[in-house]
Amino acid sequence: xxxxxxSPRHIIKEKGGRSVLTCIPISGHSNVVWYQQTLGKELxxxxxxxxxxxxxxxFLPSRFSVQQFDDYHSEMNMSALELExxxxxxxxxxxxxxxxxxxxxxxxxxxxxx
Amino acid sequence: xxxxxxxxxxxxxxEGASLQLRCKxxxxxxxxxxxxVQYPRQGLQLLLKYYSGDPVVQGVNGFEAEFSxxxxxxxxxxxxxxWSDSAVYFCALSSSGSWQLIFGxxxxxxxxx
Numbered sequence: 001x002x003x004x005x006x007s008p009r010h011i012i013k014e015k016g017g018r019s020v021l022t023c024i025p026i027s028g029h030s031n032v033v034w035y036q037q038t039l040g041k042e043l044x045x046x047x048x049x050x051x052x053x054x055x056x057x058x059f060l061p062s063r064f065s066v067q068q069f070d071d072y073h074s075e076m077n078m079s080a081l082e083l084e085x086x087x088x089x090x091x092x093x094x095x096x097x098x099x100x101x102x103x104x105x106x107x108x109x110x111x112x113x114x
Numbered sequence: 115x116x117x118x119x120x121x122x123x124x125x126x127x128x129e130g131a132s133l134q135l136r137c138k139x140x141x142x143x144x145x146x147x148x149x150x151v152q153y154p155r156q157g158l159q160l161l162l163k164y165y166s167g168d169p170v171v172q173g174v175n176g177f178e179a180e181f182s183x184x185x186x187x188x189x190x191x192x193x194x195x196x197w198s199d200s201a202v203y204f205c206a207l208s209s210s211g212s213w214q215l216i217f218g219x220x221x222x223x224x225x226x227x
Contacts, residue, residue, distance in 0.1 A: 043217040045215060048213070056213060100163065100208075103160070105150075106157050107156060
């Protein structure tokens with residue numbers, strides 16, 4: 001399968017803990033976007049990197065940081081986890097950074113904070 | 115500010131019936147508009163997209179959407195739904211002002227056999 005890969009698929013952490021989510025984009029895609037989905041519905045834009053440069057930031061908490069590496073994979077480092085961080089985290093990749101570029105979504109990581 | 119509104123949180127239709135899912139957007143310029151579908155426990159998949167040209171755009175699996183600048187709308191339609199169309203449908207917008215995708219709150223579609 002040559003789709004977007006996310007790991008882990010499900011992770012449980014205690015409040016105040018830390019976690020790292022990984023996203024491997026489709027080969028050739030250099031644009032990676034992170035979204036948070038809560039209550040199974042609402043999708044919030046968190047942050048977007050293109051060619052390893054942060055291009056746009058949305059609802060990303062200051063406790064979280066995101067980096068895109070030379071091979072374009074992306075990691076979200078989450079610290080001081082709060083109960084409200086429990087959600088699905090999706091990453092999406094696209095060929096280019098631009099309004100019309102189709103974003104391909106990964107299967108998501110379910111984060112549960114206890 | 116840009117925004118997307120999907121006024122119907124849940125829609126239930128019978129298999130074989132026609133479907134319209136509503137989407138209204140707020141943006142002063144010309145937006146890029148998308149419809150995505152999310153099946154249970156999966157990521158989102160693109161159904162169709164629109165930027166310019168013919169206001170009726172065809173997508174996958176028999177879906178189409180019609181753009182209306184005067185009504186600021188981008189409604190999704192299907193002539194005959196199948197039980198496998200049951201999913202959550204998201205309308206989204208982006209623009210040259212900000213390339214981030216702004217999603218509506220989604221519409222849960224249930225197709226009754």
